[in-house]
Amino acid sequence: MYLDIKDEVKEALDSNLPVVALESTIISHGMPYPQNVEMAKHCEEIIRSYGVVPATIAIINGRIKIGLTDDDLYLLATSKNVAKVSRRDLAKVISTKEMGATTVASTMICASMAGIKFFVTGGIGGVHRGYEEAMDVSADLDELAKTNVNVICAGAKSILDLPRTLEYLETKGVPVVGYQTDYLPQFFTRESEYKLNLRLDSPEEIAKMIKTKEELKLDGAVLITNPIPEESSMDKKYIDDLIDKAINEANERHITGKDVTPFLLAKIVEESEGKSLKANIALVYNNAKVGAQIAKAYSKL
Numbered sequence: 592m593y594l595d596i597k598d599e600v601k602e603a604l605d606s607n608l609p610v611v612a613l614e615s616t617i618i619s620h621g622m623p624y625p626q627n628v629e630m631a632k633h634c635e636e637i638i639r640s641y642g643v644v645p646a647t648i649a650i651i652n653g654r655i656k657i658g659l660t661d662d663d664l665y666l667l668a669t670s671k672n673v674a675k676v677s678r679r680d681l682a683k684v685i686s687t688k689e690m691g692a693t694t695v696a697s698t699m700i701c702a703s704m705a706g707i708k709f710f711v712t713g714g715i716g717g718v719h720r721g722y723e724e725a726m727d728v729s730a731d732l733d734e735l736a737k738t739n740v741n742v743i744c745a746g747a748k749s750i751l752d753l754p755r756t757l758e759y760l761e762t763k764g765v766p767v768v769g770y771q772t773d774y775l776p777q778f779f780t781r782e783s784e785y786k787l788n789l790r791l792d793s794p795e796e797i798a799k800m801i802k803t804k805e806e807l808k809l810d811g812a813v814l815i816t817n818p819i820p821e822e823s824s825m826d827k828k829y830i831d832d833l834i835d836k837a838i839n840e841a842n843e844r845h846i847t848g849k850d851v852t853p854f855l856l857a858k859i860v861e862e863s864e865g866k867s868l869k870a871n872i873a874l875v876y877n878n879a880k881v882g883a884q885i886a887k888a889y890s891k892l
């Protein structure tokens with residue numbers, strides 16, 4: 592009733608061809624213009640190059656769009672009137688016919704409504720550092736626990752408390768797969784010191800695990816964590832120092848709630864003079880590739 596599925600996405604879904612969803616908060620609140628729109632378009636091209644149909648998701652004038660036009664992407668990338676929409680915000684933004692960029696949580700909800708099983712992003716939200724005081728835990732984590740859309744990401748940034756994020760996912764029963772790695776990828780760097788329980792080395796093995804999980808009727812996502820390519824990986828100490836600085840500034844300025852993550856992301860881009868943005872884009876492209884490969888492998892089972 593609130594869903595507009597683009598023709599090519601609908602045709603692919605009707606014929607059981609692979610489709611991969613993409614989020615829009617990364618466009619409107621995660622990266623600056625014009626890199627954001629270039630990134631969004633090129634992600635779709637990468638997914639297409641594997642014979643998979645991309646479906647970027649956003650709320651345009653109160654309609655849930657599954658698959659966007661170039662004009663929609665441009666609007667999301669440039670407009671200042673795009674709300675950051677997580678699970679709690681969906682009904683409001685739709686009922687008032689606003690523009691909204693979907694987070695990991697709400698993109699999963701919308702993808703699931705459309706029948707899409709795979710979703711590629713950069714990094715997920717998680718348990719924030721300083722959790723003991725602020726109790727800031729992203730709604731992404733609970734969504735991963737209950738909505739049946741599998742998410743391909745590059746782990747999470749150390750703006751988050753990574754060990755607590757992993758503990759939370761364990762409690763909620765979310766399988767976290769290291770793709771060709773034994774350790775949680777740390778977004779800008781290939782790996783963290785945090786060991787994962789689950790490593791799989793091929794898209795086919797991951798597709799098979801997802802299929803089995805469905806047959807067992809275990810709800811929620813499989814979270815696939817894919818390390819940034821070697822050549823784009825940043826110096827760990829350099830980036831961690833910038834992140835510490837950004838978190839201190841957010842605390843001093845009393846930034847809270849949904850503004851925390853966008854503030855930190857923008858600050859890190861600014862402080863690294865765009866170096867972090869380059870790495871961010873490279874890891875998203877790599878996730879688009881692996882996500883398309885997994886969706887394709889799944890469609891052959």
Ligand code: PSU
Nearest residue numbers: 616617621694695714716729730849852
């Ligand atoms: N982490 C990133 N880049 C992003 C986000 C997270 O490295 O763009 C976005 C995603 O849309 C994610 C959201 O779902 O931020 C999490 O926001 P919050 O922490 O407010 O739940």
Ligand code: MN
Nearest residue numbers: 727728729848
């Ligand atoms: Mn939060």
